[in-house]
Each structure stands twice: as C-alpha cells, then as structure tokens.
Amino acid sequence: MTRSLLITLSLAGLTLLGWAGLRAVQGPAELQTLRLLNVSYDPTRELYQDVNTAFAQAWKTRTGQELNIRQSHGGSGKQARAVLDGLQADVVTLGLAYDIDALAQKGHLLPEDWQSRLPHRSTPYTSTIVFLVRKGNPKGIRDWADLIRPGVAVIQPNPKTSGGARWNYLAAYGQALLQPGGSEASARAYVAALYKNVAVLDSGARASTTTFIERGLGDVLVTWENEALLALNGEAPDRFELVVPTTSILAEPPVAVVDKVAQRHGTTEVAKAYLDFLYTEAGQRLAAKHHFRPRLAAVAVHPFPQLRLFTVDEAFGGWKRAHETHFKDGGLFDQISALR
Amino acid sequence: MADKTPLSLARRESPLIRGVVTALALGYLACFLVVPLVAVFAEAFKQGAAAYFKAFEDAETWRAIRLTLFATGLAVALNTTFGLTAAWLLGKFDFRGRHLLTSLIDLPFAVSPVISGLIFVLLFGAQGWFGPWLGDHDIRLIFATPGIVLATTFVTFPFVARELTPVMLAKGRDQEEAARMLGASGWQTFWKVTVPSVKWGLLYGVILCSARAMGEFGAVSVVSGHIRGETNTLPLHIEALYNEYQFVAAFACASALSLLALVTLALKAFAERRRDQSLNQETAP
Numbered sequence: 001m002t003r004s005l006l007i008t009l010s011l012a013g014l015t016l017l018g019w020a021g022l023r024a025v026q027g028p029a030e031l032q033t034l035r036l037l038n039v040s041y042d043p044t045r046e047l048y049q050d051v052n053t054a055f056a057q058a059w060k061t062r063t064g065q066e067l068n069i070r071q072s073h074g075g076s077g078k079q080a081r082a083v084l085d086g087l088q089a090d091v092v093t094l095g096l097a098y099d100i101d102a103l104a105q106k107g108h109l110l111p112e113d114w115q116s117r118l119p120h121r122s123t124p125y126t127s128t129i130v131f132l133v134r135k136g137n138p139k140g141i142r143d144w145a146d147l148i149r150p151g152v153a154v155i156q157p158n159p160k161t162s163g164g165a166r167w168n169y170l171a172a173y174g175q176a177l178l179q180p181g182g183s184e185a186s187a188r189a190y191v192a193a194l195y196k197n198v199a200v201l202d203s204g205a206r207a208s209t210t211t212f213i214e215r216g217l218g219d220v221l222v223t224w225e226n227e228a229l230l231a232l233n234g235e236a237p238d239r240f241e242l243v244v245p246t247t248s249i250l251a252e253p254p255v256a257v258v259d260k261v262a263q264r265h266g267t268t269e270v271a272k273a274y275l276d277f278l279y280t281e282a283g284q285r286l287a288a289k290h291h292f293r294p295r296l297a298a299v300a301v302h303p304f305p306q307l308r309l310f311t312v313d314e315a316f317g318g319w320k321r322a323h324e325t326h327f328k329d330g331g332l333f334d335q336i337s338a339l340r
Numbered sequence: 341m342a343d344k345t346p347l348s349l350a351r352r353e354s355p356l357i358r359g360v361v362t363a364l365a366l367g368y369l370a371c372f373l374v375v376p377l378v379a380v381f382a383e384a385f386k387q388g389a390a391a392y393f394k395a396f397e398d399a400e401t402w403r404a405i406r407l408t409l410f411a412t413g414l415a416v417a418l419n420t421t422f423g424l425t426a427a428w429l430l431g432k433f434d435f436r437g438r439h440l441l442t443s444l445i446d447l448p449f450a451v452s453p454v455i456s457g458l459i460f461v462l463l464f465g466a467q468g469w470f471g472p473w474l475g476d477h478d479i480r481l482i483f484a485t486p487g488i489v490l491a492t493t494f495v496t497f498p499f500v501a502r503e504l505t506p507v508m509l510a511k512g513r514d515q516e517e518a519a520r521m522l523g524a525s526g527w528q529t530f531w532k533v534t535v536p537s538v539k540w541g542l543l544y545g546v547i548l549c550s551a552r553a554m555g556e557f558g559a560v561s562v563v564s565g566h567i568r569g570e571t572n573t574l575p576l577h578i579e580a581l582y583n584e585y586q587f588v589a590a591f592a593c594a595s596a597l598s599l600l601a602l603v604t605l606a607l608k609a610f611a612e613r614r615r616d617q618s619l620n621q622e623t624a625p
Contacts, residue, residue, distance in 0.1 A: 037567060234585060
C-alpha cells in the first residue's frame, strides 16, 4: 500500500518537474523582450518576414525595446478558428473581413466595428484575382469567358475551406453579373460551368499554386495577383505567363488588433503601432515589393496591370450577404457542387 | 519437421510462380518505400551539399528539432511508465475490467489523429469545456508546448503496452511466484524478475513509440497553432518550408527526419531479434 503511494507520488513529482522545466524554458525570454504574435493567412509569409524585421528595428530605435514578432500562417478560415479556440494572436492579418467578423461576433475578442478603426476599411494593401497560364498560352486564355470552354482544365482552391478561394469565386460570379446584360441567372450559370472545369480543387491558395507549378497539372491557375506575380518572379519566370482579365474583384485582406489578447499581454500599444506601420511609406513599399497593391500609389515599385475592379460591397452588398447566399451550408456553392 | 511444412510447400511451387511473387513483393517495396526515400535525399541535395547544410543553420529549424525531441522524450517517458504498468497488470493478473482495459489501450489506434487533436481543442480550447477556467488562470495548453506533448502522448499511447502485454503473457507467472516464495517483496520481484525478463520487448515498444512520436503530424497540426520558431514540430516545419517554395530546406529537414527513422529501424530490428531470442530460450525444451 505504501509502495503504490510512493510510486504515485514519485510520478506526480516527475510530472511537476517536467512542467517546471517547461516554464523555466519559456519564462526568461518572456520577461526580457516584448513579444507579438501575428496570425495571418497563407500568401503573406514572405511579406511579414520583411515587415517584422523592419518594424522591430523601427520599434527599437523609437523605444529602445527589444521586440520579438512571431508569425503563424495557414488558411484564413482555419486561422480564425484557431484564434477563437485560444491561439494568442495580438494581431490578425487575415484573407477576408468575414473571418475577423467571426472573432468579433463569436468570440467577442474585438468590437464589431473593428473595420472602421483603421484607414481604407482596415485594409493597408489590396490584391485581385488573375490567371496564370503555361508559356505561349496554348489554350488561348484571355478572359473569364475562356475558362468555361470545354477542355480547359482550371486549378483553383475550394471556397468552403479557403478564404482566398472565396475571392476567386466572387470574382467569377461578380464579373458575370456586371457584364452587359448580366443577371443573377447568368452569373450562376457561369460559376456552375467554371467549377465543372476545375481539375483539382485544393484546400488552399498555396496548395493550388503548388499543384499548377510543381505538379504541372491544369491549363490555367486562377489565383491572387500577388501569388501569381510571386511565382512568375521567383520559381519559374519562363515557364508561365500572366493573363489579366478585363474585370476582377478588389480583394481586401484586412488587419486588426485582437483587443482582448493584446490587453492581457499588455501589447496593445505595440500592436497598434505594428498595424500603423503597414500604412507608412516603408510598410507600403514592402507590400508593393511582395506584389500586394499598396494604398499609396506613389510607392508602387512596378506598375500593376490595369483592369476594372469591383468590391464585394458593390457586387454583393458586403461579406455577410455574400456568405449567406453563396458559402453557407446549402448555399449556392454547395448547389453547383452537387451538379458537378 | 512439422513446423517446416509451409516452407517446403512453398518450395514445391514452380520456380516461375515463386519468382513472380518475389518480384511483385520486392517491386511493391521499391515503389512505396525505397523510391520515395531516395527521392527525399535526391531533392535535398539537388543544389549541392552547401545548400543542404545551410538549411540547418536556420534557428527555426533547430527550434523545430528541439521541440520534436522534447515532445517525443516526454511522451515516451509517460507511455513507458504507463505501458509497463498496464502490461504487467494484464500479463500477470486476472481482474475485473481486464478486457475493458485492453480495449481502452487500443482506442488511440482506432481514432484518427486529427480527431484526437480536435478532442483536445474541444476540451482545453478557449471555447472548450475547461477553456475558460484555464484562461482565467493564465494556463495555456493548446497552441503551446504542453498541448503538443499531450497530443503526441495520446497518439503514441498504445505502443509500449501493446508490445509488452504478449511478452508478459508468454513469460507466465512461474518466476514471479518462485521469487515471492523465496521471500522477495513485490517491489523486488517487479524490478529484479519481471522487468529484466521483458527488457527487449520493452525496448522494442519504446523504439516504436519514439518513431511514431517523432513523425506525428495530424494531431499535433491541430493543436500547434503553427507559430514559426515556437510551436512548429519538425513535420510541421517541413510542411511550412514546402509551402514557402523552400524545397531544398524542406527536403533537407525531411531527410533528417528520415535518418532518425532509419536509425530507429536499425535499433528496432536489433531489439526485435533479441526479444525473439529471449522468448525462444524460454519456450525451447
């Protein structure tokens, strides 16, 4: 009897020891330097690596304080879910406003009017949806209408799992709607035909890029402009061509301080300064360098293609309505998927 | 002679059939095991050895390796303690709930790792059962190191117990009974008779458990939060690198993980042989 008690006690002791060791490992770093966690979506990894270095430098010059900014990337919706479940994000920089709305409504982590707290509806940089085709454009793809021709294999992610893919879907639907003589019925027919042509429906934007570029599947990749330009400038400039449609959506990936978490960490001030930095000339230059469209037109290092851009508000009456009609369970996307 | 029947039956088949079956089995192995392994190393060294070793200069990579080894170490320690106890109970005693315990030990095998991860999020996440209480006391399990250890432990839970139970059963209770008759205490019997008699089986279980813990992806992915340089284990770090088009670095890390696996495999083969030998010594007339 005493023996089993002894074993139990020593086991409990061991566990406690391990726990203490863990705290010791994590402890000191927290005291010395200020830490900030930016929870972001997939295609911003390279951008925020640069922003973090630049801002940490600026912050140190201004306050003398050492700043350690950590980043986490994944599908926008999945990342929002993780923050709701307790991922300690001081700031979120996600793919679409709907995901930050969820943090406000379901988690009460920030006020519901968060989007009016920063200029340009809390979107320091924008992007749009364009096409990437194989060198020489063998299928002759010029505009949206060409994507639904028989025999064209389209690669794009799944709007049910990927925030970026919702921009794809809304761009396709919106441009059909805004065509001369376009209607809800013609837009619906267009997206149904488009998703019928999709060869691989990946779970996220980056996965689709890998499918198209590395695995060599499909004739056309429908993706973020920044993602297409990154692929063109980095991996394989001479194997692909950019095709810019006449009309597309103005994709607005917003940013916000997660008030509740930042208050608990005492990082509200630095979190705000971090997001403000994105609007400064230095921040805007970095956005442009990573192929996001800056709000300050003067800092665009290379001219972005000209095309007609419409917003979610113009074509769909906001994200909430767009979600209700198109993406919720049993919505339009589910209906056209059932037809596939 | 009797137990050699299957072999002689096989010998009676025509050489053609034997050849075809052997070729099929080896071809299958080559396709699914050898070719991918070679591909991992080929991709890793695509841009030369310098680029390969540069991948290991990254602080985030080292943090991922340390975290993986830490989680594996803790998970193996916990599961070894539990597995030894459980196998001892199941192998040496009859008690009510014996079958229930056996089934429960197998539970993590039956549950998909992603579901196991989600279970922890549902329990300890900010919106989970214990989330608010943990939050109030500023204890973070999910999206931090403890959550990763927890998920790894859960997924690798059955290995030691599953491996040891049959060995304990095969050894029987004679030696323990003799020890007790000669006046040894329960504690002495356990450490001086039971544990040494199963040591190779134990080692085998520990190795399997470590191998599984190091490679765990699904459950850890759900509870990690993917904070770079902090909560990314080696498998998660490899995925992140791959998604960033850093293919050489991704495959270099993958090759490190493969090397760990190969070392484990060699150790496993060794432990397996010793275990079988020690079992055969017992059963030999």
